[in-house]
Amino acid sequence: MNDRLRWIRNNLKTQNIQGMIIQNPVNIHYLSNIDAEGVLLLTLKENFYITDERYLEKVQRTLMVDDEIVVLSSRNLIQEDYENFFMFCENVGFEEHYVTYAKYKEIMHKYKVHSLVETEGIIEKQRQIKDFNEIKNLRKACQITDDCFTYLLKYIKKGMTEKQIADEIEKYFKASGGVLAFDTIVASGENSSMPHATPTDRKIISGDVITIDMGCSYNGYCADMTRTIFVDKIEERVKASYDLVLENQNTVIEEMKDGAQIKIIARIVEGNLKMHGHDPMHALGHGVGMNVHEDPILSQKSDKVLKENMVIAVEPGIYIPGKYGIRIEDTVLITREGTEILTKSTKEYCVI
Amino acid sequence: MNDRLRWIRNNLKTQNIQGMIIQNPVNIHYLSNIDAEGVLLLTLKENFYITDERYLEKVQRTLMVDDEIVVLSSRNLIQEDYENFFMFCENVGFEEHYVTYAKYKEIMHKYKVHSLVETEGIIEKQRQIKDFNEIKNLRKACQITDDCFTYLLKYIKKGMTEKQIADEIEKYFKASGGVLAFDTIVASGENSSMPHATPTDRKIISGDVITIDMGCSYNGYCADMTRTIFVDKIEERVKASYDLVLENQNTVIEEMKDGAQIKIIARIVEGNLKMHGHDPMHALGHGVGMNVHEDPILSQKSDKVLKENMVIAVEPGIYIPGKYGIRIEDTVLITREGTEILTKSTKEYCVI
Numbered sequence: 081m082n083d084r085l086r087w088i089r090n091n092l093k094t095q096n097i098q099g100m101i102i103q104n105p106v107n108i109h110y111l112s113n114i115d116a117e118g119v120l121l122l123t124l125k126e127n128f129y130i131t132d133e134r135y136l137e138k139v140q141r142t143l144m145v146d147d148e149i150v151v152l153s154s155r156n157l158i159q160e161d162y163e164n165f166f167m168f169c170e171n172v173g174f175e176e177h178y179v180t181y182a183k184y185k186e187i188m189h190k191y192k193v194h195s196l197v198e199t200e201g202i203i204e205k206q207r208q209i210k211d212f213n214e215i216k217n218l219r220k221a222c223q224i225t226d227d228c229f230t231y232l233l234k235y236i237k238k239g240m241t242e243k244q245i246a247d248e249i250e251k252y253f254k255a256s257g258g259v260l261a262f263d264t265i266v267a268s269g270e271n272s273s274m275p276h277a278t279p280t281d282r283k284i285i286s287g288d289v290i291t292i293d294m295g296c297s298y299n300g301y302c303a304d305m306t307r308t309i310f311v312d313k314i315e316e317r318v319k320a321s322y323d324l325v326l327e328n329q330n331t332v333i334e335e336m337k338d339g340a341q342i343k344i345i346a347r348i349v350e351g352n353l354k355m356h357g358h359d360p361m362h363a364l365g366h367g368v369g370m371n372v373h374e375d376p377i378l379s380q381k382s383d384k385v386l387k388e389n390m391v392i393a394v395e396p397g398i399y400i401p402g403k404y405g406i407r408i409e410d411t412v413l414i415t416r417e418g419t420e421i422l423t424k425s426t427k428e429y430c431v432i
Numbered sequence: 433m434n435d436r437l438r439w440i441r442n443n444l445k446t447q448n449i450q451g452m453i454i455q456n457p458v459n460i461h462y463l464s465n466i467d468a469e470g471v472l473l474l475t476l477k478e479n480f481y482i483t484d485e486r487y488l489e490k491v492q493r494t495l496m497v498d499d500e501i502v503v504l505s506s507r508n509l510i511q512e513d514y515e516n517f518f519m520f521c522e523n524v525g526f527e528e529h530y531v532t533y534a535k536y537k538e539i540m541h542k543y544k545v546h547s548l549v550e551t552e553g554i555i556e557k558q559r560q561i562k563d564f565n566e567i568k569n570l571r572k573a574c575q576i577t578d579d580c581f582t583y584l585l586k587y588i589k590k591g592m593t594e595k596q597i598a599d600e601i602e603k604y605f606k607a608s609g610g611v612l613a614f615d616t617i618v619a620s621g622e623n624s625s626m627p628h629a630t631p632t633d634r635k636i637i638s639g640d641v642i643t644i645d646m647g648c649s650y651n652g653y654c655a656d657m658t659r660t661i662f663v664d665k666i667e668e669r670v671k672a673s674y675d676l677v678l679e680n681q682n683t684v685i686e687e688m689k690d691g692a693q694i695k696i697i698a699r700i701v702e703g704n705l706k707m708h709g710h711d712p713m714h715a716l717g718h719g720v721g722m723n724v725h726e727d728p729i730l731s732q733k734s735d736k737v738l739k740e741n742m743v744i745a746v747e748p749g750i751y752i753p754g755k756y757g758i759r760i761e762d763t764v765l766i767t768r769e770g771t772e773i774l775t776k777s778t779k780e781y782c783v784i
Contacts, residue, residue: 116628134627134713137753174533181536184529184551198534247606254599275486276468361486401489 087103098169104178173199174283216288217301222422224296242266242279261302262297272405302372304393309430342382365394450521456530469585492696524552569653574774576648577655594618596633613647624757655722656745657775658761694734717746
């Protein structure tokens with residue numbers, strides 16, 4: 081059996097859970113490499129993947145002997161088969177953060193499980209700690225994102241629209257063997273004051289502040305980086321905001337290491353922003369991996385501790401409604417002693 | 433209040449439901465035009481949109497006075513406020529097909545609703561019947577998709593990869609003011625036998641069968657069209673499969689009209705395919721609109737009836753594992769007397 085499947089099975093066992101129904105496609109991909117609709121069943125002795133006839137060929141091509149996953153076509157299964165999968169299982173886990181209420185009821189009815197139990201993100205927790213190959217993919221995703229930013233500094237010109245710049249970023253990622261990890265944000269002028277603006281037809285003009293929040297996904301792993309750049313000049317008050325955001329981002333990164341408490345780090349930075357009259361409008365950061373937003377969330381409400389080989393996007397920001405916004409974000413690997421910043425683009429003032 | 437909100441409120445009333453918690457962003461957009469994270473509450477007297485501080489500006493800019501939706505920032509709400517929203521409501525609806533089991537428990541805890549009831553896709557049912565503006569957008573999405581297909585017939589050359597063709601389709605849609613409605617399928621040669629293949633680096637060669645399943649999304653409305661084309665020549669057995677698929681697609685479209693029973697149409701066609709030794713590997717079709725896959729599903733299991741102004745993608749196919757596949761799909765508007773096919777690309781043999 082592959083390592084990830086064995087790990088999850090052992091982990092379930094320690095919680096007195098003898099089987100699990102896995103439906104989140106990202107979790108399925110993580111455990112099996114399968115990339116086709118279906119459901120992964122971990123039963124007492126075996127692993128099954130139940131898929132639609134039309135995906136059978138694709139799934140068979142993906143799996144390795146080592147995975148030890150038996151593929152079944154849903155059309156060949158009758159109600160009794162479903163009821164037999166978890167025979168002799170006292171507790172069977174499901175993904176309560178993925179499965180809808182309607183699906184939950186359907187599962188109950190279909191598998192006739194004795195006790196269907198919540199698993200509290202057991203697979204997502206495992207996914208927080210990245211292995212060697214995952215870090216390699218994340219490094220590459222960050223490198224393409226960095227290269228793209230270097231390219232953008234030459235590419236962006238006055239008169240271009242936000243949409244045009246966002247499209248160019250997508251093109252760049254594709255040409256580099258990646259895809260968009262998420263919808264790019266290019267927010268210029270007054271639009272930059274909205275942390276989650278969608279690119280518009282607004283044209284870049286002199287004096288603009290431009291926030292670019294982008295990330296390449298490489299082999300299914302996401303980078304997440306934001307840089308705020310300036311057109312022709314920087315106003316003094318904007319410069320002061322930029323310095324404050326950068327200072328706070330540095331503080332977070334300096335405090336991060338294996339064993340560090342998230343809430344303490346968040347408290348320092350959110351306190352500092354508030355002291356300067358700014359309201360932290362979103363979380364300071366979040367895990368990154370197969371999803372661009374994963375646990376852990378960097379916030380004062382968190383009672384989690386950072387661990388070696390977590391990968392975290394750190395993104396403090398300041399937003400002055402209707403005027404401008406500044407955000408600086410890096411994807412950072414947690415190490416035993418501190419951090420390694422995976423996105424390496426300059427954080428000096430970039431005036432184009 | 434806008435028409436859609438009024439309609440849904442009246443519909444809820446007839447079911448003795450006095451309030452509803454709406455979280456599906458597509459449904460929220462449908463009812464309010466809002467395109468930002470949050471939750472829409474229909475309470476006894478008022479409508480509220482609760483959003484994150486960072487989206488406040490964006491939401492305020494979207495709403496019209498006529499919508500009658502009060503916008504609230506989640507950070508200003510305390511537990512008591514949530515408990516007060518549905519005071520005096522006997523039954524409050526939620527979206528059991530969207531809300532996860534974990535969220536369901538969270539809602540129960542947060543709103544302390546007397547009785548939280550399933551709404552059986554009440555908004556999705558309303559969305560099945562398209563209004564004038566929706567049909568206008570769907571027409572435009574289909575037209576761009578058609579234009580793109582005409583362009584592709586000249587563009588595709590031997591030696592190009594499937595990925596290259598898929599990228600060109602995306603570029604074409606964007607240049608026409610649209611975006612991809614879904615990930616394009618370009619499946620050539622033996623890949624075409626997989627109904628849901630992902631574009632690969634396989635190069636187009638002479639004799640290839642190429643299945644192209646694509647759709648433009650315009651103003652948030654999706655087209656869905658598949659054409660199967662041929663490189664240099666068509667083998668006789670492939671021609672026979674093509675004729676059979678087209679004949680069956682024609683049968684479906686001829687049978688469709690306001691009041692037609694889905695299961696009867698599906699039975700005729702699936703029976704015909706089976707008689708010719710083919711296994712219908714997926715549903716014959718599905719609704720299209722704000723989502724590319726919506727209700728109703730065209731299948732023998734359906735007990736639904738077609739209605740005027742539904743828009744349906746009709747997509748019979750034949751798949752010979754490891755050899756080739758043929759699929760022909762059109763987006764079709766149901767009218768009082770019959771249908772209007774919105775995608776108008778040729779279904780003659782296309783040999784490039």
